[in-house]
Amino acid sequence: MAKSIFLVVVVLCLLIPTPIHGGSVQQASALFIFGDSFFDPGNNNYINTTSDFQANQWPYGKSYFNTPTGRFSDGRLIPDFIAEYAKLPLIPAYLEPGNNEYTHGANFASGGAGALVDSHAGFVVDLHTQLRHFNDLANHYKQNLGDTKASQFLSTAVYLFSCGSNDYLSPVANNHSIYYQHTQQQYVDMVIANLTTVIKGVYEAGGRKYGFLTVPPLGCWPAVRLKQPGNTCVKQIDDIVRLHNQALARQLENLEKQLEGFMFSKFDIYSSISDRMKNPSKYGFKEGETACCGSGPFGGIYSCGGMRRTKEYQVCDNASEYLFFDSYHPNELATRQFAEMFWNGDVEPYNLKALFEG
Numbered sequence: 001m002a003k004s005i006f007l008v009v010v011v012l013c014l015l016i017p018t019p020i021h022g023g024s025v026q027q028a029s030a031l032f033i034f035g036d037s038f039f040d041p042g043n044n045n046y047i048n049t050t051s052d053f054q055a056n057q058w059p060y061g062k063s064y065f066n067t068p069t070g071r072f073s074d075g076r077l078i079p080d081f082i083a084e085y086a087k088l089p090l091i092p093a094y095l096e097p098g099n100n101e102y103t104h105g106a107n108f109a110s111g112g113a114g115a116l117v118d119s120h121a122g123f124v125v126d127l128h129t130q131l132r133h134f135n136d137l138a139n140h141y142k143q144n145l146g147d148t149k150a151s152q153f154l155s156t157a158v159y160l161f162s163c164g165s166n167d168y169l170s171p172v173a174n175n176h177s178i179y180y181q182h183t184q185q186q187y188v189d190m191v192i193a194n195l196t197t198v199i200k201g202v203y204e205a206g207g208r209k210y211g212f213l214t215v216p217p218l219g220c221w222p223a224v225r226l227k228q229p230g231n232t233c234v235k236q237i238d239d240i241v242r243l244h245n246q247a248l249a250r251q252l253e254n255l256e257k258q259l260e261g262f263m264f265s266k267f268d269i270y271s272s273i274s275d276r277m278k279n280p281s282k283y284g285f286k287e288g289e290t291a292c293c294g295s296g297p298f299g300g301i302y303s304c305g306g307m308r309r310t311k312e313y314q315v316c317d318n319a320s321e322y323l324f325f326d327s328y329h330p331n332e333l334a335t336r337q338f339a340e341m342f343w344n345g346d347v348e349p350y351n352l353k354a355l356f357e358g
């Protein structure tokens with residue numbers, strides 16, 4: 001009897017939310033998300049673009065949502081897992097109609113977007129526009145919560161970025177002269193400078209805790225090697241991606257020194273994907289190079305779902321067995337492995353769990 005009363009008291013205590021100033025309820029830090037298709041939960045469903053920049057058809061979504069959502073995956077993306085680990089609901093796409101409170105944050109990412117406005121211009125929401133959307137929302141929070149609470153909300157929130165891949169894919173695919181008129185290092189410096197402008201914009205609005213992905217090994221992407229004689233990896237793209245990742249590391253350390261209170265986590269998805277491509281079975285995959293969904297050599301023709309230029313495509317039976325779900329994107333199982341490491345792994349200088357708790 002005494003024991004069950006004790007239990008009831010304990011359970012009641014757990015159910016009573018901890019009040020903070022003004023009697024509101026303490027909630028987990030919010031999550032805001034910027035970048036490209038690695039993070040886009042369906043924003044591109046609501047813009048005027050082409051099917052190249054959308055994943056709103058079956059079999060996208062087949063392993064988890066059981067319906068296409070606009071995510072470029074058979075299932076969830078890194079921010080979906082991070083939200084779960086942080087005990088937040090799924091963070092909604094900012095452009096999806098009907099969500100106007102964004103109590104736990106918002107996702108601004110757009111498949112195909114880069115740091116440079118030129119990257120896939122006209123088809124995506126570039127990073128600078130994503131920052132504008134964030135600033136609009138920050139003003140909305142200020143009006144609703146008042147300045148003090150809004151700034152507390154924004155400074156405890158975590159801001160995730162996946163950015164850069166399209167700055168290297170788009171100019172090669174579209175023969176942008178700006179890419180060919182610069183050295184690789186100059187071009188990388190421009191990408192990093194544009195990314196920095198956006199990071200500083202978020203910082204000015206109050207953001208302090210950041211998570212970044214490096215750019216993955218695009219030179220060996222199924223869609224990239226498809227266009228090579230002998231379907232080899234493209235060294236030139238791999239070289240510029242490595243320069244980007246080195247420059248990103250240096251710039252984040254600079255920002256940590258320049259901006260008071262700036263904290264970050266950088267997850268090396270480049271190495272994690274390279275390791276899995278070389279040694280898929282070690283991580284639970286049967287196939288590390290060929291995409292589950294697509295056509296042609298390595299499934300490199302970007303036809304998954306049959307809505308793009310090439311209509312014919314094949315899809316594997318079990319997407320979990322293929323590191324790549326389509327010609328550009330890893331599957332959900334790999335994505336979960338990345339999210340777990342980003343959250344709780346040996347990530348420098350902090351993992352995301354530490355940022356959420358700190």
Ligand SMILES: *[C@@H]1O[C@H](CO)[C@@H](O)[C@H](O)[C@H]1NC(C)=O
Pocket residue numbers: 048049
């Ligand atoms: C969408 O884009 C296409 C091609 O860029 C253009 O022809 C069309 O007018 C646009 N539609 C809207 C509603 O903006």
Ligand SMILES: *[C@@H]1O[C@H](CO)[C@@H](O)[C@H](O)[C@H]1NC(C)=O
Pocket residue numbers: 175176177
């Ligand atoms: C790329 O653009 C340059 C001019 O900017 C042009 O001379 C060249 O032929 C183009 N290459 C291709 C493959 O379109």
Ligand SMILES: *[C@@H]1O[C@H](CO)[C@@H](O)[C@H](O)[C@H]1NC(C)=O
Pocket residue numbers: 116117118190193194197
């Ligand atoms: C961003 O990149 C563009 C090229 O697309 C460049 O003209 C511009 O100066 C860059 N902005 C910053 C702040 O670096």
Ligand SMILES: *[C@@H]1O[C@H](CO)[C@@H](O)[C@H](O)[C@H]1NC(C)=O
Pocket residue numbers: 284285286318319320321
């Ligand atoms: C799909 O593959 C994964 C990973 O190899 C395996 O764990 C799972 O049991 C498979 N599912 C089915 C339905 O065969």
